[in-house]
Amino acid sequence: xxxxxxxxxxxxxxxxxxxxxxxxxxxxxxxxxxxxxxxxxxxxxxxxxxxxxxxxxxxxxxxxxxxxxxxxxxxxxxxxxxxxxxxxxxxxxxxxxxxxxxxxxxxxxxxxxxxxxxxxxxxxxxxxxxxxxxxxxxxxxxxxxxxxxxxxxxxxxxxxxxxxxxxxxxxxxxxxxxxxxxxxxxxxxxxxxxxxxxxxxxxxxxxxxxxxxxxxxxxxxxxxxxxxxxxxxxxxxxxxxxxxxxxxxxxxxxxxxxxxxxxxxxxxxxxxxxxxxxxxxxx
Ligand code: ATP
Numbered sequence: 001x002x003x004x005x006x007x008x009x010x011x012x013x014x015x016x017x018x019x020x021x022x023x024x025x026x027x028x029x030x031x032x033x034x035x036x037x038x039x040x041x042x043x044x045x046x047x048x049x050x051x052x053x054x055x056x057x058x059x060x061x062x063x064x065x066x067x068x069x070x071x072x073x074x075x076x077x078x079x080x081x082x083x084x085x086x087x088x089x090x091x092x093x094x095x096x097x098x099x100x101x102x103x104x105x106x107x108x109x110x111x112x113x114x115x116x117x118x119x120x121x122x123x124x125x126x127x128x129x130x131x132x133x134x135x136x137x138x139x140x141x142x143x144x145x146x147x148x149x150x151x152x153x154x155x156x157x158x159x160x161x162x163x164x165x166x167x168x169x170x171x172x173x174x175x176x177x178x179x180x181x182x183x184x185x186x187x188x189x190x191x192x193x194x195x196x197x198x199x200x201x202x203x204x205x206x207x208x209x210x211x212x213x214x215x216x217x218x219x220x221x222x223x224x225x226x227x228x229x230x231x232x233x234x235x236x237x238x239x240x241x242x243x244x245x246x247x248x249x250x251x252x253x254x255x256x257x258x259x260x261x262x263x264x265x266x267x268x269x270x271x272x273x274x275x276x277x278x279x280x281x282x283x
Contacts, residue, residue, distance in 0.1 A: 001044075001045065001116070002042060002043070002044045003042070003043045003044075003112050003115060003116045004040065004041070004042055004043075005040075005041045005042075005043065005108040005109070005111055005112035005115075006038045006039075006040065006041075006108065007038055007039040007040070007041050007093075007104040007105050007107065007108035007140075008034040008035060008036065008037065008038040008104060008143065008282055009034070009035050009037045009038065009093045009099040009100055009101060009104060010032045010033065010034050010035070010099060010100040010103075010104065010136070010139065010140065010246075011032065011033060011035055011099065011166065011168075011244075011246045011253050012030055012031070012032055012098075012215060012244070012246045012247055013031040013032065013033060013161065013197060013201075013209070013213055013244070014029070014030060014031040014192040014194050014197050014212075014213065014214050014215065015028065015030045015192070015214075015215040015216055015217060015247065016028060016029040016030070016191050016192050016194055016214070016216050017181075017184055017186060017189055017216040017217065018186070019186050020184075020186055021151075025135070025151045026151075026181060026184065026186070027149070027150060027151070028135070028148070028149070028150075028151070028152060029147065029148075029149050029194055030139075030147065030148045030152065031145070031146075031147045031158065031194065031197055031198070031201070032100075032136075032139050032145070032146060032147075032148065033144070033145040033160065033161055033281055033282070033283030034143050034144060034145075034281075034282040034283050035099075035166050035168075035279050035280070035281055035282055035283075036279045036280045036281070036282050037092060037093055037099070037168070037277055037279045038092060038093070038104075039089060039090060039091050039092055039093050039101065039104065039105055039108070040089075040090040040092070041068065041087065041088070041089055041090075041105060041108040041109060041112060042087070042088040042090075043085055043086070043087055043109070043112045043113065043116050044085065044086040044088075045083065045084065045085060045086075045116065046083075046084030046085055046086050047084065048084045049082050049083060049084050050084045051069055051072040051073055051076070051084065051085055051087070052084075052085075052086045052087065053066050053068050053069045053072075053087045053089060054086070054087070054088050054089070055068075055088070055089035055090070055091060056091075057091050057095070059095040059096070059174070060089075060091065060095055060102075062089075066089075066102075066105075067102040067103065067105055067106040067133060067134065067137075068087050068089050068105045068106060068108075068109045069087070070106065070133055071105075071106035071107070071109035071110050071113075071130070071133055071137075072085055072087060072109050072113060074129065074132060074133065075109070075110055075113045075114075075129070078129055079117075079119060079121075081117060083117065085113065085116070087109060089105055094170050094251065094275055095174060096174030096175055096176065097170050097174070097175075097246075097247075097249075097250065097251045098175065098177075098245065098246040098247030098248055098249045098250065098251045099168075099246060099247065099251055100136045100139075100140055100247065102134070103133070103134050103136035103137045103139075103140045104136075104140040106130065106133045106134065106137050106140070107130055107137050107140035107141040107143075108140075110126050110129065110130055110137075110141060111126065111141065114126060123141065123142065126141050127141040127142060127153070127155060128153065131151070131152070131153035134152075135148075135151045135152030135153070136148075136152055136247075137152075138152060138153045138155050139152065139155060142155055142157065143282075144157065144160060144282070144283055145157070145158045145159065145160045145161060145201070145283035146158055147194075147198070158198070158201050158202075159201050159202055159204065160201075160281070160283040161201060161204075161206075161209055161281055161283055162204050162205075162206040162209070162257075163280070163281060164206065164255050164256060164257050164280075164281055165255070165256045165257070165258075165259060165262035165278060165279075165280060166253050166254070166255060166256075166277075166278075166279050166280065166281060167235065167240060167253065167254040167256060167262060167265050167266050167269060167276065167277070167278055168246075168251055168252075168253050168275075168276065168277040168278075168279065169231050169234075169235060169251065169252050169253070169254075169269045169272075169273040169275070169276050170250060170251040170252075170273065170274060170275040170276075171225070171227050171228060171231060171250050171273060171274055172274035172275070173225055173227075173250055174250075175221060175224075175225065175248050175249045175250045176248075177247065177248040179224075180217055180220050180221055180224070180248040180249070181217075181248070183220045183224075184216075184217070184220065189216045189219075190214070190216060190218075190219065191214070191216060192212065192213070192214020192215065192216065193212050193214065194214075196208070196212040197209060197212040197213070197214075200212060206241070206255075206257060207241070209242065209255075210241045210242025210255055211242070213242050213243070213244040213255075214244070215244055215245050215246075217245070217247075217248050217249070218232075218244075218245045218249075221245060221248060221249040221250065225249070225250055227250075228245060228249050228250045228252060231250075231252045231269075231272070231273055232244075232245060232252045234268075234269065234272050234273075235252055235253075235254040235265070235269065236254075238254070238264075238265040238268045238269060239256075239261060239264070239265055240254025240255060240256050240265055241254075241255055241256055241257060242254070242255040243255075254269075262278060263278065266278040
């Protein structure tokens with residue numbers, strides 16, 4: 001039996017860094033939603049008790065460093081499973097882009113193995129297990145739209161945002177989340193108005209949502225990679241209604257209500273940026 005699992009990318013509608021914890025991580029508050037840009041994960045049982053990952057990518061290793069591999073190894077260890085699995089990863093989400101590509105692959109493997117090995121593990125337990133792999137994995141296990149607190153492991157589901165188009169623009173650079181967090185000085189960061197954004201989502205108010213998107217990490221990434229700020233400016237000039245950098249960057253997205261306008265913005269960003277995508281929210 002071969003099992004397919006979709007692994008959608010996420011965008012941050014907000015990312016707030018609250019304070020630094022004693023364990024070295026930061027407490028965050030992040031509203032995230034999934035988008036229709038996805039990797040495809042194919043799981044096949046193996047006779048031998050081993051994990052094998054296959055993928056074609058210049059940027060991502062297929063050995064035990066791969067998050068899909070680590071998710072399968074963790075799942076096997078946690079539930080003492082002596083079976084093997086072959087994982088084929090078809091990567092469509094850009095790597096080190098702020099779109100949670102590795103985290104969503106890991107989450108899809110956890111969900112997929114739960115089905116393939118008929119384990120019936122509740123989603124919250126899978127999400128807690130995912131927290132051992134990375135702070136965006138719990139959100140990706142749930143998908144849709146949610147606010148993540150703590151290190152990212154405390155998940156509360158939210159109403160989906162009003163339907164709209166998403167233009168994504170990624171310059172030809174990768175950003176290491178760890179490097180950006182190392183530059184964080186908690187007392188000196190701007191903070192998004194998360195309460196306003198939550199109200200906008202609750203009321204399905206697109207304009208209010210767009211005017212309260214916010215990301216505490218933007219200025220740090222802009223100072224390291226000024227081209228990201230230029231892309232944000234360009235996206236705004238092109239007419240996107242809400243514009244923000246996702247995660248620690250470098251991808252900038254624009255939210256647009258009408259398809260014809262979204263298509264125009266997509267075209268104009270293509271003349272300016274290395275990789276541009278036009279997708280819908282899934283959230
Ligand atoms: P986030 O938004 O969660 O911070 P990101 O989108 O910025 O993540 P990823 O695409 O997850 O970043 O890649 C970060 C690093 O993880 C890369 O250096 C990559 O080599 C490594 N990695 C390991 N496994 C995977 C995977 N399955 N897909 C993508 N990257 C992976």
